[in-house]
Amino acid sequence: MFEFFRNLDRRWIFLMMFLCVAVPIFVIGKYKTTFPEKPLVLATNVFNEIDNLPDGSKVLLAFDYDPGSEGELGPMATAFTLHCIKKHHKMYFIALWPLGRQMIDNAVNRIIKADFPHLRYGEDYVNLGFKAGNEGVIKVIVTDLRKLYTTDSRGTATDEIPMMQGIENIQQMDLVINVSAGYPGTKEWVQYAVTPFPDRIRLVAGCTGVQAPLLYPYIPQQLPGLLAAIKGASEYESLVMAKYGGENISGKYLEAQRRMGPQLVAHLLMIFLIIAGNVIYFVERRRGVRQ
Amino acid sequence: MKRTAPLLIASIAGFVMIVAYFIPKTQTWGEDVSVWFDILAAIAFILGGGNLLRVQLKKISDRRPGWGYALITLIAFVVMLACGLLKIGSHPNEQYPAFAWSGTYNQTGTPFWWMYEYLIVPLQSTIFAMLAFYVASAAFRAFRAKNVEAILLLGTAFVILLGRTAAGVFLTDFIPSDVLIENPTFLQHLVSTLRLENLTVFLMDIFNTAGNRAIMIGIALGTASVSLKILLGVDRSYLGSGED
16 A cells, blocks of 8 residues: 555656546535535625625626636625626726726626626626736726726727716726636736725735735735635635525536636545545655665 | 947936936826837737747758647647738627628637637647646655655645645544634644644745845846846847857
């Protein structure tokens, strides 16, 4: 047994990881169960920031991610969109990543058009699309949105869009929500939007696991709430569902909680592998000392 | 002139941005410079495309190792670009049915949409998902408790790995939580912190934030000094060697 683990081929590890992810996906998919979630303070803060806004507030949703991180960020983007819909907020979608526009289209098609067809484009939500320039875009739109966004993603002039009437810059937004997979992302929104206008722009965000440690220094003053990876998304999703879910919740609104299953088993495998690797290391070292 | 003009543009733009930040009356200058930056960033896509063509074509013509991948890159680039720019398969906008190109490039059913949905999305997701396999293999082979620092790292990893799942809550559920206590004493708060989910937050809030703040302040000071050198023309390395 010891020799087997000592010379363990990496393909066995790959197989174990595959099973640890695939089996929970299958079981959760079949039995429609999720693990109980206990929302912590950061997810609760995100929920409260959105929930405490008066109905019909203006919310800017910046989807700065692409299909590579959809698995981690897609569920929180879904939950953000659903929460805004339930609160009747006006949603202004933008993207600083080239493929962010497709992420917005996904949210619009899967949630708004599929489940809330009564919401009208241009009156309840608008997709302003992608603009090149990274933090340069943020720097301009904090003072003059129309300088860059002369049209929406469909090519309609912003002057002709009802919900764009009177919107000059993003300081007029009641809240900015950013879903971030890296650069440009939450860090740039904090540095170029919140920091110059701390009293006018409020920001909450959701980000990938590797990004979260880098964003903690901005909490709580510049960033009152943060959803870190699928765990944060799961906590936030459970809060949204507890208040607005009702009965017979569609599976797409429980995606974050469902993905916690594979994550749990994969994390346990990682712990097992680290312990096994260390046991082998210490046994070998002991044998080496004896020799 | 070839080096002086870019140097002047960079220097003036940089100083305008600094002045605009501190003097409200000059704020519009800063906005104008930011717009120039955004226009340049959009043009950079064209330059990037041109550079991609040049590098890949050179690789193919020289028959360098891996030239087949370069060919695939080129074909993918050209096909995707053509489908997007020419809006192949796209229906005209309902408002302007007489104009063939009035539709959007990524309408459902267009070749562009098809390639995005069935090539880009699965490829990117696959590459990202493969990380899990390599991280697991690396954890088994390289994560050794060789010294005190490594032991601390290991302990932190265990806490975070467990604390970010339902297992963390389950394993330390026997420890009383202070959430439901109205005014918890210091001891009650301390005991509650030992719950894995709270310990994770504690590690991230205290040790991680302190370390990251120190790094960020260091980076900020370094960035300020390098920026000043660039604006004053002391550091000209960003202009390149000048040899073509």
